[in-house]
Amino acid sequence: MIDVQHLTKSYGPRLAVDDVSFSIGKGEVVGFLGPNGAGKTTTMRILTGFLPATGGDVKVAGFDVFDEPMQVKRRVGYLPESPPLYPELTVGTYLEFAAELRGFYGKERLKRVGRVMEQVGLVGWEGRVLGSLSKGYRQRVGLAQALVHEPEVLILDEPTSGLDPTQVMGMRELMRELAATRTVILSTHILGEVEAICPRAMLIAGGKLRASGTIAELREQAPGGVWYYLEVAGAQDREVGALAGVQMVEPLGIDGDFAKLRVRAPADPRELLFRAAAAKGWRVRALEQRLPSLEEAFIGIVGREG
Amino acid sequence: MKFVFTMWKKELRSYFVSPIAYVFLAAYLLIAGLFFYLGVTLTGEASLRVLAGNLAITQIFVLPMLTMRHFAEERRQGTLEMLLTAPIPLWAIVVGKWAASVTLCAIMFAGTLVFPAVLAYYGDPDWGVMLTSYLGLFAVACAFCAAGLFSSSLLDDQMAAGLIGAVILVPFWLVGRAEALVPDEWADRVRPLSLLYHLDSFNRGVLDSMDIYYFVAFTAVFLFLTFRSLESRRWR
Incomplete structure (x- = not known):
């Protein structure tokens, strides 16, 4: 659905996006992760046709963004970082304007505005002036504007920034519903958001694509990697370390009789540990696999300075 | 074409749901009333000659304030992103906004129609001249709104856009008085550039x-x- 090859964008001498290539299939939901100023917004603006690229090819739904911008714009819904609202208009007149910009008039326009207001939970808010809305509702109106033409591709730039926790939950719920039927790109610097919504993520930093894959794949790329947590009584950490198949054991602390251990092994050693404990009369209270958090993966890949 | 209408409708609505339109109408009619009074009492003619000439000059300073918000504000609010990612041609946005400003000017002129009515009651005005005077004012409004829109497209700050708009227009006024600054034969050459000369x-x-x-x-050049x-700002 979206195909980006060697995309480059420079603002004067500053390179904002540096040779980024990726492709996103129909119906996929992808999170753009990255620190502020990483090039996420610039990339999205190029995908929507708002900014021209300096180099590279960008195709959305088979149409080149540069050669056939109108075809692309018709198929894309875009919610910029701050919702593009006219503070003096009411919710109703604003959404009618948005529908007209998409070429819907008369009855069709009213039908679409009604449907989209229902979709984002704005029923009964037609008459409210946009300037008086709370951040959460502003965001909903912004989303409604991006959905009014039922786009195949939805591009959301930090859709939950500045919302309170309840609003964040509501927004995520909404995004999950929308994601069921569309291709969605979502940018954020909140890792939990990507874990909650996107099966796949792309890590962008310093204008470069640093990593791409499913959440699990990204986690495995963290420098710490996978490890196993063991709480055991009646065994020294040296004894556990001596078992065949165990690479390294680190003591993490002691709780009464029980020693808390970090076990590293080339292959999953849980069954092996359990058998060994049973044979030697060790008492095991906990044994589980630990993946590094997305935060750890993020910092590991991007680097602390990112 | 329908997108021009969409933009026009939205801009007019924005004018009239905020105080801008009313403040402008009130201020404009106040100034116009003053010129009308002075014109009639000083010349003793039943004509709009003084009024129309002075209003044209007043518009150099008033109209850029009417148009200054257009693109400067869109950019500040981020709504320009919405317009430029919608499948509508850029020229339709420009023309729609220009047409909305010109429409507001036409409404201001309609408010001054009370003056011809007063003249008709007390005197015997020349209706043909009256009509062409209004056409002239309207032509000036079309031209100035285009220039004001241009300065709004250059700058992110409304106030700056308004001031620059006036600064762009002032030379077209002063060039008509060029004989005070340069030799006569030069003044004759540049005078056709002057607004007053054509008005x-x-x-x-x-x-x-x-x-x-x-x-x-x-108008066309500034649009x-x-x-x-x-278009060029997108590339930077």
Whole structure:
């Protein structure tokens, strides 16, 4: 659905996006992760046709963004970082304007505005002036504007920034519903958001694509990697370390009789540990696999300075 | 074309749901009333000659304030992103906004129609001249709104856009008085650039195609510059 090859964008001498290539299939939901100023917004603006690229090819739904911008714009819904609202208009007149910009008039326009207001939970808010809305509702109106033409591709730039926790939950719920039927790109610097919504993520930093894959794949790329947590009584950490198949054991602390251990092994050693404990009369209270958090993966890949 | 109408409708609505339109109408009518009073009492003529001439100059300073918000505000609010990612041509946005400002000017002129009514009651005005005077004012409004829109497309700050708009227009006024600054034969060459030079015939009741061309060209050039400036800013 979206195909980006060697995309480059420079603002004067500053390179904002540096040779980024990726492709996103129909119906996929992808999170753009990255620190502020990483090039996420610039990339999205190029995908929507708002900014021209300096180099590279960008195709959305088979149409080149540069050669056939109108075809692309018709198929894309875009919610910029701050919702593009006219503070003096009411919710109703604003959404009618948005529908007209998409070429819907008369009855069709009213039908679409009604449907989209229902979709984002704005029923009964037609008459409210946009300037008086709370951040959460502003965001909903912004989303409604991006959905009014039922786009195949939805591009959301930090859709939950500045919302309170309840609003964040509501927004995520909404995004999950929308994601069921569309291709969605979502940018954020909140890792939990990507874990909650996107099966796949792309890590962008310093204008470069640093990593791409499913959440699990990204986690495995963290420098710490996978490890196993063991709480055991009646065994020294040296004894556990001596078992065949165990690479390294680190003591993490002691709780009464029980020693808390970090076990590293080339292959999953849980069954092996359990058998060994049973044979030697060790008492095991906990044994589980630990993946590094997305935060750890993020910092590991991007680097602390990112 | 329907997108021009969409933009026009939205801009007019924005004018009238905020105080802007009302403040402008009130201020404009106040100034116009003053010129009308002075014109009639000083010349003792039943004509709008003084009023129309002075209003044209007043518009140099008033109209850029009417248009200054257009693109400067869109950019500040982030709504320009919405317009430029919608499948509508850029020229439709420019023309729609220009048409909305010109419409507001037409409404301001409609408010001054009380003056001809007063003149008709007390005197015997020349209706033909009156009509061409209004046509002249309207032509000036079309031209100035285009120039104001251009300055709004250049700058992110509304106030700056308003001031620069006036600064762009002032030379077209002063060039008509160029004989005070440069030798006469130079003044004769540059005088055709002057707004007042072309407005003068409207106020004498003469419709000269050269004057109409002048205002049409003035408007077209500034609308085109607005279009180009918006387009070029995307590349930076």
